[in-house]
Amino acid sequence: MRNWLYLHSRAFKQAFARLAGQPLGTLLSALVMGIALALPAGGYILLDNVAALARGVSGTPEISLFLDSGAGPAEAALIEDRLQSEPELASFRFVPREEALQQLENSGLKDVLDGIAVNPLPDAFIITLRREDPALFEALSARMRDWPGVELVQLDSAWVKRLSALLELGRTVVLVLAGVLGLTLVIVTFNTIRLQILTQKSEIEVSRLLGATDRFIRRPFYWFGSLQGILGGLIALAAVWGGIVVLTAPVAALAETYGVMIVLAGPGWVESLAVIAFAAFLGWMGAAISVRRHLAAV
């Protein structure tokens, strides 16, 4: 195990020295990889922010549960008990009919309401769910409609469905983009490693004469590809953060016109590590394919 670690650390140093030994070539390759990765990574972050913005504009999707006009506090308490036992609920709030009337008056309909002698509005519960899943909204609404004392269940299903479809489309586009550009990244590494093998030809030949196994010879190339991928990943993250810095002010100004406060969020630790790991994997894959293809010819 110690020997295995020693051989890997040596291969790592060798790969690092080769990268550092040709700074311009390394930078150009890493830039190509970084830009290729920045597009899907940026797209993913954009989707997250769009979802947040949409929620900010239209509010969190809700279910409104209206009680029978004849329902009293006992029925309301019963429904509250049922709501408390629902695991998918994030929160719910009881809106008494008096409060609903007050809200309606405050919304500019006071003159109209003054002409009505009796409050026509029912008591209601406003419910939010843990997940924005249209199927879950439908299922819960259908169940609640059968509860005693419930007159009407209204849900934001159309809005949720539209947002969900839009985000799903966005995610698919990002996935396709990641696949296509990931392939580009593999090709870039494949070609870089091909050139590396050509320049290291005499070292490979000598190493073989001295008893080096294929694994020993391949190891520095795998590290080279992975390191180049990591560099590309870091450049991609820097590009995404750069984009966020540039877009924050205009997006905030746009959001303000809708009466919403929004601050663009960048990739978190998990997303950042995922981008770097994905880039390293693609670099390794490009190196592995190239080494398999070209080492046999040396």
Next chain:
Amino acid sequence: MIVFDNVAKQYPGGYTALDGVSLKIAPGELVVLSGHSGAGKSTLLKLIPAIEHPSSGTVWINDQDVSRLSRRAIPYLRRNIGLVLQESRLLFDRPVYDNILLPLVINGHPPGDAARRVAAALDLVGLYGREKEYPAGLSGGEQQRVAIARAFVNRPSILIADEPTAHLDPAYAAEIADLFKSFNSAGVTVLVVTHDAALFRQWTPRRVILAHGRLVET
């Protein structure tokens, strides 16, 4: 023990480099192999570390049939054979130290032990203190000594050399021959291909002569 049993080697195109060669070299023997250009000396030598494979016949190294070794097993065979070629085949972008260290790294020696062995090998070939120099700054004889140190640092039981003194002046050539003799005195089987029959004469080695791919004297 190195055994060639009725070994023949034909190259694509029909050229016959070796034809029915049978030869036994005992452990600890010093053998000088000579012959005219194209006699098959280098081919014979290359069969030992499985750089080339016989077209027919068998090559045995320490009771191991080299001609039937799998591709994966060949590196492990080569780790027990020191190889010195006509050209030093050094890595010119690495200092002398790294060149000599390479076989030890390949063989997975711990760094501390490897450093001690490199120092001893440098001392043996008279290059101690010059380990940080690059091969391009060394003379032809010094480069060949680095190559010999690299071949010997792993303490192989067999040392084979293909014209190791070909491009050297007589004084350097004699130094290199001394080195091979000192390895042989330490119990290493040494097989040297050389045009210079006088070089090893003082140690009365066993002489093997090849002509047109056949043994004419053993």
